[in-house]
Amino acid sequence: MTDIVTLTMNPALDISTTADRVVATDKVRCGVPRRDPGGGGINVARVLTALGEPATAVFPSGGHSGRALEDLIASEGVRAHTVTIRRSTRESFTVNEDRTGLQYRFVLPGPELAAVEVDACLHALASTAQGARFIVASGSLPPGVPVDFFQTVADVVSGVGARLVVDTSGPPLRALRRGVYLLKPSIRELRDYVGHDLRSVDDQVAAARAIVDRGVCAVVVVSLGADGAVHVTTEGAEHTRSLHVPVVSGIGAGDSMVAGIVFGLTRGWELRDAVRYGVAAGAAAIGSPGTALCDRAEVDRCYALLSSGGAGET
Numbered sequence: 001m002t003d004i005v006t007l008t009m010n011p012a013l014d015i016s017t018t019a020d021r022v023v024a025t026d027k028v029r030c031g032v033p034r035r036d037p038g039g040g041g042i043n044v045a046r047v048l049t050a051l052g053e054p055a056t057a058v059f060p061s062g063g064h065s066g067r068a069l070e071d072l073i074a075s076e077g078v079r080a081h082t083v084t085i086r087r088s089t090r091e092s093f094t095v096n097e098d099r100t101g102l103q104y105r106f107v108l109p110g111p112e113l114a115a116v117e118v119d120a121c122l123h124a125l126a127s128t129a130q131g132a133r134f135i136v137a138s139g140s141l142p143p144g145v146p147v148d149f150f151q152t153v154a155d156v157v158s159g160v161g162a163r164l165v166v167d168t169s170g171p172p173l174r175a176l177r178r179g180v181y182l183l184k185p186s187i188r189e190l191r192d193y194v195g196h197d198l199r200s201v202d203d204q205v206a207a208a209r210a211i212v213d214r215g216v217c218a219v220v221v222v223s224l225g226a227d228g229a230v231h232v233t234t235e236g237a238e239h240t241r242s243l244h245v246p247v248v249s250g251i252g253a254g255d256s257m258v259a260g261i262v263f264g265l266t267r268g269w270e271l272r273d274a275v276r277y278g279v280a281a282g283a284a285a286i287g288s289p290g291t292a293l294c295d296r297a298e299v300d301r302c303y304a305l306l307s308s309g310g311a312g313e314t
């Protein structure tokens, strides 16, 4: 049995490398490639495992890239329940240009899933989630997955008796109607959701409260990048500031934040403390080099700094 299950419908094998310059037409000679697991729910499971709270990652996996992804996850000690699919898991390709420090990120669409494969993922989730307390569904949806898929997940999860956390964007986010415990849009995603600018904190809180009032979820945590997060429930709203962190890499800040929040909730912490732990995990990820997410000691250090009252320097 596992307390936390994550679901990633559009995982990726992330390949990153370096090149002196990225130019058209000529061959761009690259450095030694590095392979990392990618995809929202997979990253959340990786961070939770690193924090000492094991999670099981459920995801579709196909071809050589799928097997490579499974091996990488296993080497980090992350439990997985995979659904074998006919097409290959997608690969994402990042080139860091040495001369300029610019980063070029090429993101491919995921493999199209057949209806039976989508159903198999739901079954895998339902069986893994028996007895679990939190389910985290995170990331985009590949072709072939209905836009209201996360609503189907919410219906499955309410049957299991677990709490559902969703981190997604665009039409799959808009298609949610009920049954979610916590939604974690970034401010950019919330803006897309409401279709207009959200300049003041009051505007942001009102937009998040409208989602809670419609009964979609109990909690909305809006992540605000360097400004931390604001969380809204029927009882009120609270802003949690982040730390002043030198931005080393933006990779995985949101996923680390979700993992931090779920870590706190699993331990029975109050929502505000769990959100603060999430903000600490996001800050720790921002300060970690390359594709590294965050480690427990750094998250605890950031959390202690935040709890001692300050958005101080790290």
Ligand SMILES: Nc1ncnc2c1ncn2[C@@H]1O[C@H](COP(=O)(O)OP(=O)(O)OP(=O)(O)O)[C@@H](O)[C@H]1O
Residues within 6 Å of the ligand: 186, 187, 188, 189, 222, 223, 224, 225, 226, 227, 228, 229, 242, 243, 244, 245, 247, 252, 253, 254, 255, 257, 278, 279, 280, 281, 282, 283, 286
């Ligand atoms: N520059 C920063 N300085 C300090 N903390 C940060 C910074 N950027 C992100 N964080 C932390 O990480 C959390 C998540 O970051 P962010 O709001 O960018 O979400 P995201 O999901 O990565 O965004 P998106 O999905 O739109 O790319 C923030 O709430 C904050 O706690």
Ligand SMILES: [Mg+2]
Residues within 6 Å of the ligand: 167, 186, 254, 255
């Ligand atoms: Mg995000």
